[in-house]
Amino acid sequence: MMYDTGVVHGRFQIFHNEHLKYVLEGKKRWQKLIIGITNFDYNSNDHKSCIEDPHRVCEEDNPLTFYERMIMIKGVMSANEIGLEEFEIVPFPIDEPEGISNFIPSQVIHFLTIYDNWGRKKKKVLEDSGYKV
Helix, strand or coil: CCEEEEEEEECCCCCCHHHHHHHHHHHHHEEEEEEEECCCCCCCHHHCCCCCCHHHHCHHHCCCCHHHHHHHHHHHHHHCCCCHHHEEEEECCCCCHHHHHHCCCCCCEECCCCCCHHHHHHHHHHHHCCCEC
């Protein structure tokens, strides 16, 4: 089913083939794709603790800045012939969901991969915040 705009998100440390597969699957579903990058501010709550996925809060598992990840993703999208007009890259404060609305329109659909407890938690956080997943 094709919708107008949808959202995928991830930490993308670093952006690898499984991330690409996830993002391209989202792009198949929407004309415009918003790609949210979590852990974008190392001073935020994103780095306090995460029982479901401890790696996401370790400094050594987060070597790249938001900007570096954004540039990497733009390059990968371009290499896959997806034009800059077809996607946006924004910060995605999954650990502070009240801030998501600063970057993401409320009416868009969020597309997730769920492999573990962290994926289930993200789904619940988004649904509890009123987003369609």
